Amino acid sequence: MPLNVEAVDLTLSGIPLLSGVSLTLEAGRVCAILGPNGAGKTSLLRVMVGDLPVSAGTVVFNGEPISDISATRRARNLAVLPQQTLLNFPFSVEEVVMLGRTPHATGAARDAEIVAEALAWVDGTYLASRIYTELSGGEKQRVHLARVLAQVWEPTDDWQRFIVLDEPTASFDLSHQLLTLDIMRRLARDGVGVLVVLHDLNLAARCADQIVLMQCGRIANAGPPVDVLQPDVIRRVFDVEAIVTEHPADGLPTVIL
Amino acid sequence: MRLVAPRPLLLGMTLALPLVMLAALLTGPVMITFSELWQALLAPSEQSGRNGLILFSIRLPRLLLAALVGVCLAVCGTAMQGLFRNPLADPSLIGVSSGASAGASLAIVLGAGLVVQGTPLAGLSLVAVGAFLGGFLAVLLVYRFATDDTGTSVVTMLLAGIAISALAGALNSLMAYVADDEMLRRISLWQMGSLDAADWPRVWIALAVSALVMSAFPRDSAALNALLLGESEARHLGIAVEAVKRRLILMTALAVGVSVAVAGTIAFVGLMMPHIVRLLIGPDHRYLIPGSALAGALLMIVADAFSRVVVAPAELPVGIITALLGTPFFFFLLLTRRSWEAR
Numbered sequence: 001m002p003l004n005v006e007a008v009d010l011t012l013s014g015i016p017l018l019s020g021v022s023l024t025l026e027a028g029r030v031c032a033i034l035g036p037n038g039a040g041k042t043s044l045l046r047v048m049v050g051d052l053p054v055s056a057g058t059v060v061f062n063g064e065p066i067s068d069i070s071a072t073r074r075a076r077n078l079a080v081l082p083q084q085t086l087l088n089f090p091f092s093v094e095e096v097v098m099l100g101r102t103p104h105a106t107g108a109a110r111d112a113e114i115v116a117e118a119l120a121w122v123d124g125t126y127l128a129s130r131i132y133t134e135l136s137g138g139e140k141q142r143v144h145l146a147r148v149l150a151q152v153w154e155p156t157d158d159w160q161r162f163i164v165l166d167e168p169t170a171s172f173d174l175s176h177q178l179l180t181l182d183i184m185r186r187l188a189r190d191g192v193g194v195l196v197v198l199h200d201l202n203l204a205a206r207c208a209d210q211i212v213l214m215q216c217g218r219i220a221n222a223g224p225p226v227d228v229l230q231p232d233v234i235r236r237v238f239d240v241e242a243i244v245t246e247h248p249a250d251g252l253p254t255v256i257l
Numbered sequence: 258m259r260l261v262a263p264r265p266l267l268l269g270m271t272l273a274l275p276l277v278m279l280a281a282l283l284t285g286p287v288m289i290t291f292s293e294l295w296q297a298l299l300a301p302s303e304q305s306g307r308n309g310l311i312l313f314s315i316r317l318p319r320l321l322l323a324a325l326v327g328v329c330l331a332v333c334g335t336a337m338q339g340l341f342r343n344p345l346a347d348p349s350l351i352g353v354s355s356g357a358s359a360g361a362s363l364a365i366v367l368g369a370g371l372v373v374q375g376t377p378l379a380g381l382s383l384v385a386v387g388a389f390l391g392g393f394l395a396v397l398l399v400y401r402f403a404t405d406d407t408g409t410s411v412v413t414m415l416l417a418g419i420a421i422s423a424l425a426g427a428l429n430s431l432m433a434y435v436a437d438d439e440m441l442r443r444i445s446l447w448q449m450g451s452l453d454a455a456d457w458p459r460v461w462i463a464l465a466v467s468a469l470v471m472s473a474f475p476r477d478s479a480a481l482n483a484l485l486l487g488e489s490e491a492r493h494l495g496i497a498v499e500a501v502k503r504r505l506i507l508m509t510a511l512a513v514g515v516s517v518a519v520a521g522t523i524a525f526v527g528l529m530m531p532h533i534v535r536l537l538i539g540p541d542h543r544y545l546i547p548g549s550a551l552a553g554a555l556l557m558i559v560a561d562a563f564s565r566v567v568v569a570p571a572e573l574p575v576g577i578i579t580a581l582l583g584t585p586f587f588f589f590l591l592l593t594r595r596s597w598e599a600r
Contacts, residue, residue, distance in 0.1 A: 049493065051489055051492070071492065071495045071496065071497050072495040073495075074495065075493060075494050075495030076495070078493070079493065080489075080490075080493040082487075082489070082490065085486055085487060085490060086342075086487060087485060087486055087487075088342060088343075088344070088485075089342070089344070089485045089535070089540035090535075090539060090540060091485070091539060091540055091541070092539065095482075095539070095541060099482060099483055099486065099494060100494070102479055102482070102483050102494040102495060102496070103494055103495030151494070
């Protein structure tokens, strides 16, 4: 049962942000959304997770309209990592990741195991007892990545799990950018559906099953990376000239600017 | 790094509370010894008449009222700071104290004709209702101002709080202007925060409200923890954010309104106690709420004991003592918060 938006329009304060957007996110697959600034990527994300009510169209999660689902049930199966989280209070890193277990009732012992494993996934084990407010920007973002991983760590009911990541790699160094790609592939192998906003076409090509290019509130192009990452498409959406070639090692499409 | 683990601190304060209460009970212009307390307990009315009167009619209700008001203020301060993700928020900054104070003044002045002479409880209830309504209305206005479709803006809320406080202050002054001498004295005692009118009816009211607050707020600990991430993040963690906000704000208006009605506006307890406890044990509300409650009770008991002996046989209003302790702390906070609060 996928996460599905159908013919969605979104208008805020008279400004149309999305028009006629339809997208289906399957469990066990990675879908990357790319596009110029202001194309509506984050708006689409916020509509898909129920943050913003649609002006027209439907958003369906596991077969039910997203606005009808109870907050707890939704939170157990859908985790959201925003671009930035403003946390000013001096929690320890473990406590922040533990917040991801808020919707669950699995018990303190199991939760502690999950927190430790999630931190290990993001290369954050060494941060566990540090104070969150004293971390660097990249470290903070990794802690929040671990928090949303902990939130959908294991199935709790018969629903499919989804995770939505808004520019997760923005403040990461190279190795942690690649680590994030690994995490997304790992999640997909576990049956979690991943929706990720990225800016780097090559990162998207390396992790996504499906790439969605957005432009001016519409989906300009969608499909497997090989089909979407074409010079004429990139010129049309981003207004840049690019060469697309095959990666010498793994044959994935690679964009050279 | 944390200075102390949460459980030992809670345990320590729980153990300290009865000892501090006992010490405060014996302290005052008339010092009472253990053996005199023992006698008064064993023979309530006979030989120990004077000590019995001081202990059980004056000091004990006052002590309990101080502790209960401390609990209400500190716990509401904790909830406000958590709810608005701002360690500098406290009930008085969002207008509840000044609103409650204006409501109390209105009730004292305009309600004077309604009170049947010689029934202090009726007079108290009217003022309590006035204070509660005043505080509640102020918070409601501030909250409405700061809330739109996208959520509650902290900055707007604080600014609206200042505006509402100014309005309430003007109302207060207006009431003081038209009040007669007796009313004026009651109004100004309120504003200084004083426990010298403590009696058992007030203790029971404060006890009821504290019990309500202490049974309700801890249930929202997880929600408050999640809210520190932001409202939409809390929603994604399964928290019914709007319901939690409404609940906490309603309870704060009730508890602080009643605190102001029974003991006047007492400065800084709601700001200081959650802050100190958070610095010691971290921001986890499961420990922060009971910790702040205990710390608020302890501070108020100590401050009240001070207020009775510092200029004995006269006494200082306890609000002056807490403000004298609180203001330097507030400056200290402003100077050091950079070191632990990210901007």
